[in-house]
Amino acid sequence: MKSHIAIAAVLVAALAAPVAAQEQRPAATATAAAPVTIKVQLVLARYQGEKKIASLPYTLNIVPDERNRNMGRGNVRLGTQVPITTMSRPAGGDGNSPLVPTVNYRDVGTNIDCFVYVLDDGRYKVDLTIEDSSVDTGPGASASASNPSFRSFRTNASLLLRDGQSAQHSTATDKVSGDVWKVDVTLNVVK
Numbered sequence: 151m152k153s154h155i156a157i158a159a160v161l162v163a164a165l166a167a168p169v170a171a172q173e174q175r176p177a178a179t180a181t182a183a184a185p186v187t188i189k190v191q192l193v194l195a196r197y198q199g200e201k202k203i204a205s206l207p208y209t210l211n212i213v214p215d216e217r218n219r220n221m222g223r224g225n226v227r228l229g230t231q232v233p234i235t236t237m238s239r240p241a242g243g244d245g246n247s248p249l250v251p252t253v254n255y256r257d258v259g260t261n262i263d264c265f266v267y268v269l270d271d272g273r274y275k276v277d278l279t280i281e282d283s284s285v286d287t288g289p290g291a292s293a294s295a296s297n298p299s300f301r302s303f304r305t306n307a308s309l310l311l312r313d314g315q316s317a318q319h320s321t322a323t324d325k326v327s328g329d330v331w332k333v334d335v336t337l338n339v340v341k
Contacts (some may be wrong), residue, residue: 187340220268260326311337
């Protein structure tokens with residue numbers, strides 16, 4: 151009988167030990183930081199010499215995710231499709247077949263992909279890919295509506311910014327028109 155009491159005492163002590171260990175653990179969620187929103191503002195500007203001829207502002211609000219290496223992302227897709235008429239012979243026709251108009255469409259507009267990484271030192275790494283295209287209506291552009299000329303600009307680079315800081319992401323000169331493209335970026339933490 152004494153052995154049964156001893157075994158019961160050992161079992162009670164063994165079952166109580168994990169409960170005591172669980173009670174001593176600190177709460178894991180007490181140190182988790184609240185998510186923040188990062189506002190990335192960028193301006194695509196085009197200049198002819200010193201004269202600004204276009205200024206296109208964009209704003210992306212991004213929430214970095216701790217589960218994804220403190221990275222957040224956002225994108226913009228803005229544009230239209232431009233019809234382009236071409237003349238071709240029908241499939242299966244011979245060389246004497248009449249030309250038939252065919253309409254194809256080309257996307258023009260702005261595409262922006264933005265990734266923001268929260269760094270440990272209070273800075274943010276901003277990876278931007280920007281692509282802008284439009285129908286060229288400037289001097290020397292094709293006057294035909296069925297055969298328009300297109301202008302395009304594409305840049306991909308990274309910036310290290312702090313809250314409230316601005317920087318120039320990129321600058322490029324169009325070798326046909328001489329226009330200068332500039333991309334300025336501002337980062338703000340929304341509180």
